[in-house]
Amino acid sequence: MAKKSEENQINVELTEEMAEGEYVNLAMIAHSQSEFVIDFIKMMPGLPKAKVKARVILTPDHALRLLNALKDNIAKYEDMYGDIDEDSNGGFPFPPHYSGPIGEA
Numbered sequence: 001m002a003k004k005s006e007e008n009q010i011n012v013e014l015t016e017e018m019a020e021g022e023y024v025n026l027a028m029i030a031h032s033q034s035e036f037v038i039d040f041i042k043m044m045p046g047l048p049k050a051k052v053k054a055r056v057i058l059t060p061d062h063a064l065r066l067l068n069a070l071k072d073n074i075a076k077y078e079d080m081y082g083d084i085d086e087d088s089n090g091g092f093p094f095p096p097h098y099s100g101p102i103g104e105a
Contacts, residue, residue: 022053036063 024040036058043050058066078084
């Protein structure tokens with residue numbers, strides 16, 4: 001009989017390519033009644049064009065879980081390293097009046 005903690009474990013596969021990750025410095029979020037769409041974008045200074053490096057589509061309940069997990073991890077980060085400077089944008093202006101894609105399901 002498996003232990004309770006073993007029953008709740010999920011085996012997650014991470015390919016070598018995915019493990020390398022993608023650098024992004026901007027996220028744009030849109031939503032519909034049934035989903036949230038998060039585009040992770042890499043903006044380069046001085047270039048008028050930015051590239052979406054990944055798109056993640058979440059149900060509203062998973063989006064809320066992500067928000068809570070981020071809040072928890074940010075609090076732990078700030079406990080260890082100090083407050084994150086909210087005014088720092090990495091030298092990139094946020095695109096004005098961005099409405100983002102509208103997700104439909």
